[in-house]
Amino acid sequence: AEEARAFAAANPASRARALAAASVMPGGNTRTVLHYTPFPLAFAKGVGATLTDLDGHVYRDYLGEYSAGLYGHSPGPILAAAKAAIEDGIALGGPNMYEARLAAAIAERFPSVERIRFTNSGTEANLMALVTARAATGRQKILAFAGGYHGGVLVFKPGVVTNVPFDVTLARYNDIASVEAALAPDPTAFAAVIVEPVMGAAGSLPADPEFIRFLREITARWGIVFILDEVMTSRLGPSGMQGRLGVRPDLTTFGKYLGGGFSFGAFGGAEHLMGRYDPYRPDALAHAGTFNNNVTSMAAGLAGLTQLFTPEAAERLTARGEALKARVNAAAEAEGAPLRMTGFGSMLGLHPTDSPITRPEDVPEAQSARALIHLALIARGIYIARRGYVSLSLPQDEADDAAFADAVADVIAQHGR
Ligand code: PLP
Numbered sequence: 001a002e003e004a005r006a007f008a009a010a011n012p013a014s015r016a017r018a019l020a021a022a023s024v025m026p027g028g029n030t031r032t033v034l035h036y037t038p039f040p041l042a043f044a045k046g047v048g049a050t051l052t053d054l055d056g057h058v059y060r061d062y063l064g065e066y067s068a069g070l071y072g073h074s075p076g077p078i079l080a081a082a083k084a085a086i087e088d089g090i091a092l093g094g095p096n097m098y099e100a101r102l103a104a105a106i107a108e109r110f111p112s113v114e115r116i117r118f119t120n121s122g123t124e125a126n127l128m129a130l131v132t133a134r135a136a137t138g139r140q141k142i143l144a145f146a147g148g149y150h151g152g153v154l155v156f157k158p159g160v161v162t163n164v165p166f167d168v169t170l171a172r173y174n175d176i177a178s179v180e181a182a183l184a185p186d187p188t189a190f191a192a193v194i195v196e197p198v199m200g201a202a203g204s205l206p207a208d209p210e211f212i213r214f215l216r217e218i219t220a221r222w223g224i225v226f227i228l229d230e231v232m233t234s235r236l237g238p239s240g241m242q243g244r245l246g247v248r249p250d251l252t253t254f255g256k257y258l259g260g261g262f263s264f265g266a267f268g269g270a271e272h273l274m275g276r277y278d279p280y281r282p283d284a285l286a287h288a289g290t291f292n293n294n295v296t297s298m299a300a301g302l303a304g305l306t307q308l309f310t311p312e313a314a315e316r317l318t319a320r321g322e323a324l325k326a327r328v329n330a331a332a333e334a335e336g337a338p339l340r341m342t343g344f345g346s347m348l349g350l351h352p353t354d355s356p357i358t359r360p361e362d363v364p365e366a367q368s369a370r371a372l373i374h375l376a377l378i379a380r381g382i383y384i385a386r387r388g389y390v391s392l393s394l395p396q397d398e399a400d401d402a403a404f405a406d407a408v409a410d411v412i413a414q415h416g417r
Helices: 002-010 012-021 076-087 099-109 122-137 176-183 209-222 240-245 271-277 295-308 311-335 367-379 398-415
Strands: 043-047 050-053 058-061 115-119 141-145 167-171 190-195 225-229 251-255 265-269 340-344 347-351 389-391
Touching (some): 002 367, 058 398, 076 295, 099 265, 115 122, 115 271, 122 190, 122 225, 176 209, 209 240, 311 347, 311 398
Parallel strands (some): 190 225, 225 251
Antiparallel strands (some): 043 050, 050 058, 251 265
16 A cells, blocks of 8 residues: 555656546556556656656566567667658558568468468457368367466456357366366367467466477367467567477467567468468458558568567577576575566566466465555566566666566565565
């Protein structure tokens, strides 16, 4: 409560904005994940890896727009590419010169992607991947994982009533036996298995490599389409997590930073599945979307992937994240503090517990502890998500990570256990 009072007193402009917005938007909000108590900071500006809020405070941005902000807020080559593209016309109503080049750049990095199509969000990409699997197999059922998040209308948590009504069966993450049990009654009823190789919204929880390899095998055995949701994880290696794990999914979904920071999603994979969208075919499936090939996302995404997020940059970023996680965990352990970082590489989670976390059910709700950590970090100039989600961006350096680790150590020192 003390931290919340101090936060409110320090942020009158954000508070006024929240109140004004609430008269036209429910709770002043249009993205549920950006809400927190007592009210969210609103931002006026972002430069590099920093954010400035309406009251003029400057933060090191460790939310990184839930991973879409890989390039930070002012990447020169991306801004130049986006400007050049829109100066030639904003929306042209026909194929443009950027889309196939971005498609080729992604296919080169992700060998499982033989053909790809673009959408406007990761949510749409997953909807399309599931639709593709159902059309290809003629089956209806989808196997997903409790705690999984595949978009605003594909949230696999108890009590969620806003999901698109697919026929979903849930198994437990990192639990091979639960998958066997879920499929056992009739594996040939399943069109798809969809999984995040590192769960994001559930708390940045990496899959066991054997678990993902098992999913690859059992889906191949029963003719089930294996969909790897790499919307967040494609940044975790030169070829995403599929490259690290050595698995080749049938379909992969993408999003976030691959549009250079602009709206983006994509689904792609095996030619025999994606080929159904070939409009020259008599049995072609339709997939439209006014902004699917918008020049801004296409040009910006291409510049980012080819000029900034090279395979070497992907490896460096992953190493930075692993070092930051190790540093924070070592400090928390040394102090005996109930605080741990989960995740892999540049996709991390900060949790108020010292118990091992390997599955969503291990992640403590602990709302007041999370609020305290979140507001205490904000007071120290570090911006992360209330749920503890952390993602790194390319413009940050060792000094930023040291500042992050020092801030966490300071919160531990002040608030202790
Ligand atoms: N899939 C995963 C794993 C995600 O983390 C997200 C977004 O956080 C999505 C899908 C949805 O992407 P979008 O927010 O672009 O619709």
